[in-house]
Amino acid sequence: MTEYKSMYDRFTAQPNFGGSCAGCGIVFAVNSSSILVKTGEGAAVFPGMEDFGSNPAGFENTVYLGTVDGVGCGCTYYDESLPIPRGMAFENLRNLLSVLDESLGLVAARALHLANWLRQNRYCGVCGSPTLPSGTELAKKCPVCGNSAYPKISPAVIMAIVKEDRILLAHNRRFAGRMYSVLAGFVEPGESIEECAKREIMEEAGIRIRNIRYFGSQPWPFPDSLMIGLTAEYDGGELKADGTELDDAGWFRADELPTVPGTVSIAGRLIRWFTDGDEA
Numbered sequence: 001m002t003e004y005k006s007m008y009d010r011f012t013a014q015p016n017f018g019g020s021c022a023g024c025g026i027v028f029a030v031n032s033s034s035i036l037v038k039t040g041e042g043a044a045v046f047p048g049m050e051d052f053g054s055n056p057a058g059f060e061n062t063v064y065l066g067t068v069d070g071v072g073c074g075c076t077y078y079d080e081s082l083p084i085p086r087g088m089a090f091e092n093l094r095n096l097l098s099v100l101d102e103s104l105g106l107v108a109a110r111a112l113h114l115a116n117w118l119r120q121n122r123y124c125g126v127c128g129s130p131t132l133p134s135g136t137e138l139a140k141k142c143p144v145c146g147n148s149a150y151p152k153i154s155p156a157v158i159m160a161i162v163k164e165d166r167i168l169l170a171h172n173r174r175f176a177g178r179m180y181s182v183l184a185g186f187v188e189p190g191e192s193i194e195e196c197a198k199r200e201i202m203e204e205a206g207i208r209i210r211n212i213r214y215f216g217s218q219p220w221p222f223p224d225s226l227m228i229g230l231t232a233e234y235d236g237g238e239l240k241a242d243g244t245e246l247d248d249a250g251w252f253r254a255d256e257l258p259t260v261p262g263t264v265s266i267a268g269r270l271i272r273w274f275t276d277g278d279e280a
Contacts, residue, residue, distance in 0.1 A: 010103040012067045019064030021074035024049050028065075028111030029058070029078035033222060034090035035108060036078060044096050046108075047088060058082045061122065063114050063138075068107055075111035077119040093221070097264045105264070106219070113221035114138075114151060121149040156225045157197045158184035160270040161209055163234035166251035167274045168205065169258065173247050180258040181267045183246075184227070197230055205249050207237035215273065218266040229266045231273070 021027050025048045029036040038045045052059070062076040084090070093112050097105045124131055124142035131140035131149065139148045160182050161168040169180040185200030187193065194212050201209050215229035241249040252258065254275040261268040 010069055010101075011065075011107045014064070014066040019062070019074070021049055021059055021062045021064065021076060023072060024064070024074045025071040026068060026073035027052070028073065028075040028108055028115065030075060030112050030115035031078050031080055031090055032116070033094070033112065034092050035096065035112065036084070036088045037091045037096070039087055039089050044091065044099050047085070051088070052085060061118050063111075063118065065107065065111060065114075068104060073107065073111075075115045075118075077115045098262060102264075109219060109221045113219070113224055116221070116223060117151045120152075125149060152224045154223075154225050155187040155193075156184055156220075156227055157187065157193055157200065157230055158182055158227045158266055158270065159197055159201065159209075159230045159232055160215070160274055161201065161207075161232050161234060162274060163251055166253050167271065168207075168234075168239070168249065169252050169260065169271075170205065170241060170246045170249035172245055178259055179261070180248075180252075181261050182270050184267070186225075187228075193228055193230070197232065201232075202237075204242045204246055206240040206242075208235040209233065210235040215270060216266060220265070227266050229270055231270070 026046045027049055028046060036047060038047055038051070049056070058078050059076050062074050064072070064074045067073065093108060096108065100108065121131055121140040123129065124145060124147050126147040127142060127145045129142050129144040131142050134141045134148065139150045141148050168183065170183055171178065171180050175181070183201060183204055185196065185204070187196045191199070197212055198209060201207055209232040212230055212232045215231050217229060218227045219225070220227045239249055239251065241247060257271070257275070260271050263269050263272055
């Protein structure tokens with residue numbers, strides 16, 4: 001079984017539901033899939049509250065996360081209408097994950113997930129009233145009708161399918177360039193993980209699979225996924241990309257792989273599992 005690093009190796013969660021970012025030495029100021037970083041530092045350095053001035057705009061709705069190496073950190077959704085402070089720029093978290101220490105990257109991913117949740121739940125989904133922090137749990141609560149909104153987590157399967165000495169890789173229309181990866185898909189209501197894996201592979205690639213085994217999992221805040229890694233074997237059918245999500249799919253030997261994701265993602269780790277010939 002592949003071992004994964006945990007954000008808790010350096011991060012200490014300190015629940016303070018609705019707590020502010022005041023005094024935080026690390027602030028994850030999020031806009032969609034990007035986070036503000038200091039420029040000209042030679043590395044990915046996140047700002048602290050002192051970098052936003054004495055009365056900063058955009059910090060009315062925050063979550064205090066806890067501490068990283070003893071330094072307090074929090075997150076907020078930084079609306080695109082706000083000015084970007086001098087010496088800072090938004091950087092896509094996908095790019096940051098390749099250069100950040102892994103534990104700090106996982107905390108940044110948690111911040112991205114929660115900051116987007118804050119943005120999406122400023123108003124009650126039942127009656128439309130402005131929501132408030134629960135104060136007792138990680139939730140936004142409506143003071144009018146009492147509805148509670150919790151962070152959304154969407155389970156998705158991601159699969160390394162092997163046929164003899166080859167792995168199934170595909171090019172998704174949304175991928176940049178000619179990147180290929182393993183197949184993935186969201187679990188639908190009433191579906192088990194195994195049923196989802198079989199359905200997704202049949203819908204997208206036209207083949208059947210067997211011997212589905214658990215590999216590992218990874219939180220992935222694009223937008224709010226929990227990726228459930230699986231391995232499986234080919235069990236019949238003719239491989240054909242669906243032409244909707246995938247525009248190409250093929251079987252690849254370990255010595256002839258196309259451009260694939262790095263091991264910062266579980267997709268890359270599944271491919272590494274195949275190339276290394278490890279047992280799940």
